[in-house]
Amino acid sequence: MIDIPDLIGLLNYWVVIVLMMSGFYVVIAQGNLIKKIVGLNIFQVSVFVFYISMGKIEGGSAPILDEAVKIYSNPLPHVLILTAIVVGVATTALALALVVRINAAYGTIEEDEIQAIEHEEEDVAC
Amino acid sequence: MLTSDPWLILLVVVPLLAAPVCVLVRNATAAWVIALAVSWSIFAIAIKLLIQVLEQGEVFYRIGGWDAPWGIEYKLDPLGAFVVVIIATIGAVVIPYAKKSVENEIQKERIYLFYTMMLLCISGLLGITVTGDAFNLFVFLEISSLSSYVLISMGQDRRALTAAYRYLIMGTIGATFYIIGVGLMYQMTGSLNIADLSTIMPAVADTRTVLAAMAFLTVGISLKLALFPLHMWLPNAYTFAPSAVTAFLAATATKVSLYVLLRIFFTVFGEVDLFATFPLQPVLIGMALAGMFLASLSAIWQENLKRMMAYSSVAQIGYMVLGVALATEAGLAGGIIHLFNHALVKGTAFLAIGAIIYSTGAVTLRDLRGIGKSMPLLMAAFIVAGLGLIGVPLTAGFVSKWQLVTATLEADMWPLAALILLSSLLAVIYVWRIFEVAYLRDSHLPPVKVIKKLPMSMLIPTWILALASLYFGTHATLTMDIAHTAARQLMGGM
Numbered sequence: 001m002i003d004i005p006d007l008i009g010l011l012n013y014w015v016v017i018v019l020m021m022s023g024f025y026v027v028i029a030q031g032n033l034i035k036k037i038v039g040l041n042i043f044q045v046s047v048f049v050f051y052i053s054m055g056k057i058e059g060g061s062a063p064i065l066d067e068a069v070k071i072y073s074n075p076l077p078h079v080l081i082l083t084a085i086v087v088g089v090a091t092t093a094l095a096l097a098l099v100v101r102i103n104a105a106y107g108t109i110e111e112d113e114i115q116a117i118e119h120e121e122e123d124v125a126c
Numbered sequence: 127m128l129t130s131d132p133w134l135i136l137l138v139v140v141p142l143l144a145a146p147v148c149v150l151v152r153n154a155t156a157a158w159v160i161a162l163a164v165s166w167s168i169f170a171i172a173i174k175l176l177i178q179v180l181e182q183g184e185v186f187y188r189i190g191g192w193d194a195p196w197g198i199e200y201k202l203d204p205l206g207a208f209v210v211v212i213i214a215t216i217g218a219v220v221i222p223y224a225k226k227s228v229e230n231e232i233q234k235e236r237i238y239l240f241y242t243m244m245l246l247c248i249s250g251l252l253g254i255t256v257t258g259d260a261f262n263l264f265v266f267l268e269i270s271s272l273s274s275y276v277l278i279s280m281g282q283d284r285r286a287l288t289a290a291y292r293y294l295i296m297g298t299i300g301a302t303f304y305i306i307g308v309g310l311m312y313q314m315t316g317s318l319n320i321a322d323l324s325t326i327m328p329a330v331a332d333t334r335t336v337l338a339a340m341a342f343l344t345v346g347i348s349l350k351l352a353l354f355p356l357h358m359w360l361p362n363a364y365t366f367a368p369s370a371v372t373a374f375l376a377a378t379a380t381k382v383s384l385y386v387l388l389r390i391f392f393t394v395f396g397e398v399d400l401f402a403t404f405p406l407q408p409v410l411i412g413m414a415l416a417g418m419f420l421a422s423l424s425a426i427w428q429e430n431l432k433r434m435m436a437y438s439s440v441a442q443i444g445y446m447v448l449g450v451a452l453a454t455e456a457g458l459a460g461g462i463i464h465l466f467n468h469a470l471v472k473g474t475a476f477l478a479i480g481a482i483i484y485s486t487g488a489v490t491l492r493d494l495r496g497i498g499k500s501m502p503l504l505m506a507a508f509i510v511a512g513l514g515l516i517g518v519p520l521t522a523g524f525v526s527k528w529q530l531v532t533a534t535l536e537a538d539m540w541p542l543a544a545l546i547l548l549s550s551l552l553a554v555i556y557v558w559r560i561f562e563v564a565y566l567r568d569s570h571l572p573p574v575k576v577i578k579k580l581p582m583s584m585l586i587p588t589w590i591l592a593l594a595s596l597y598f599g600t601h602a603t604l605t606m607d608i609a610h611t612a613a614r615q616l617m618g619g620m
Binding site (some may be wrong): 036090099 | 276
């Protein structure tokens with residue numbers, strides 16, 4: 001049986017899965033190199049949301065040593081995701097730089113056109 | 127036992143700090159000298175740590191003085207020390223070789239960036255090996271991956287760019303799968319420390335969350351490992367990368383991924399009956415066998431030497447994973463020893479190919495007629511590597527294949543033993559193709575011309591690795607002992 005309150009309570013995780021799968025789909029299905037990177041970013045962001053949701057407790061405050069603070073959220077996943085965001089930014093920057101170079105070398109950023117050019121080159125070489 | 131050993135952190139910090147120094151000096155020769163000094167000192171530290179680990183047991187370092195599992199802990203056990211020595215050795219051999227090779231293949235004003243990236247890559251790979259923290263491992267994984275994408279894109283051919291791009295997409299998906307897996311494990315256990323995870327894991331191992339974590343981790347690492355059929359990025363990346371980069375990555379990057387796989391399977395899930403809890407064994411064995419056969423078959427049809435050796439790498443990864451998938455002490459020892467031996471053998475092969483490219487400018491089989499006569503010393507080293515790939519006695523490849531075959535027989539899986547031998551025959555075919563072109567084909571015609579004389583700085587590193595593979599093929603006790611110790615520890619019976 002599907003429990004409706006549970007379903008709503010797990011909303012974050014539903015969002016994570018939807019983002020993850022759509023991002024992943026875009027990476028695989030898109031032929032445009034920039035759009036692939038966009039897909040990759042959506043895919044990574046879903047993981048960020050996943051980590052952040054995991055640390056949050058309903059009604060929890062920041063983890064401060066104080067009489068008033070009884071329940072607190074786990075700050076560690078949030079800190080981890082700061083690192084992962086930095087890594088994601090670096091990856092995106094590098095990927096975009098590569099696309100710029102690819103565009104300069106091939107004159108296109110469509111995967112099928114690049115592949116056609118590469119096949120032609122290999123045929124000439126053989 | 128609980129004292130911190132600062133040498134451990136130096137392994138990571140020295141190359142990590144030397145990399146930006148290379149950027150600051152902006153001079154090719156100076157950057158090379160820095161990289162050389164760093165790689166040799168890393169090699170010395172690695173040997174020192176290996177001896178220490180074998181004599182006194184595990185070495186620790188606690189960052190910032192925080193105790194594990196709260197702080198990040200670096201930890202070196204026999205397996206880790208063994209892998210560290212492999213990375214350090216290959217680094218120490220490739221950097222001197224790189225000087226001439228890189229001057230030939232990369233624009234002059236970019237050379238200092240090459241050494242920067244090399245150092246970052248070494249630092250990342252060593253970091254993966256020494257860290258005892260699952261998330262820290264991800265960070266190092268990305269340091270090594272990002273720098274290897276850059277290194278690959280430095281190749282001369284414009285196809286290097288698309289190869290690097292494809293590797294970046296696949297590699298990032300792999301690494302992201304890995305952190306999803308780590309996240310799911312964290313959700314169940316509340317810990318990221320690998321040793322701590324392994325004590326908590328048995329209590330939660332049969333939950334669906336951990337099953338999902340296992341699936342994400344296995345697929346993510348297999349992508350990095352280039353386990354068939356997730357190897358699509360590898361052939362082009364190895365073919366179009368600068369020669370020194372190909373040699374370095376082929377000998378280290380996939381090996382380190384195998385190390386991560388071993389860590390997850392046998393340390394994090396060490397207390398869990400792994401293959402009874404997860405339906406992994408048939409999948410892994412299937413993929414390993416498919417890789418051994420299909421990748422070897424692809425290798426046979428290749429005209430480009432680099433691409434041939436790249437496919438051969440995918441096949442050899444199959445052997446290592448096969449050993450791991452047996453999940454017996456002998457099987458693991460086989461996988462670990464093959465990891466070491468293959469690093470030497472494939473390192474030699476790619477260094478030799480790089481030297482051929484340097485001297486003749488050619489890399490396809492049909493342009494290399496009679497290369498055995500034009501460059502006898504170099505081709506002899508290449509043939510040693512080729513024999514090692516087949517697993518001919520007296521070479522390192524024989525030792526590991528022997529161990530793998532013994533392991534499959536011990537595990538009562540004799541069809542696997544037969545398949546290992548059968549797939550080795552495929553290696554005979556592609557190595558024979560090279561041999562035939564190099565020594566026999568059209569021997570009345572003049573052999574291929576040597577345009578540029580091969581410098582000693584390229585020939586000697588190639589031969590160092592070739593001799594090492596011969597040495598460890600005939601004096602296997604040392605490496606076998608380490609592999610067995612590491613395997614025993616992974617299986618939990620110290």
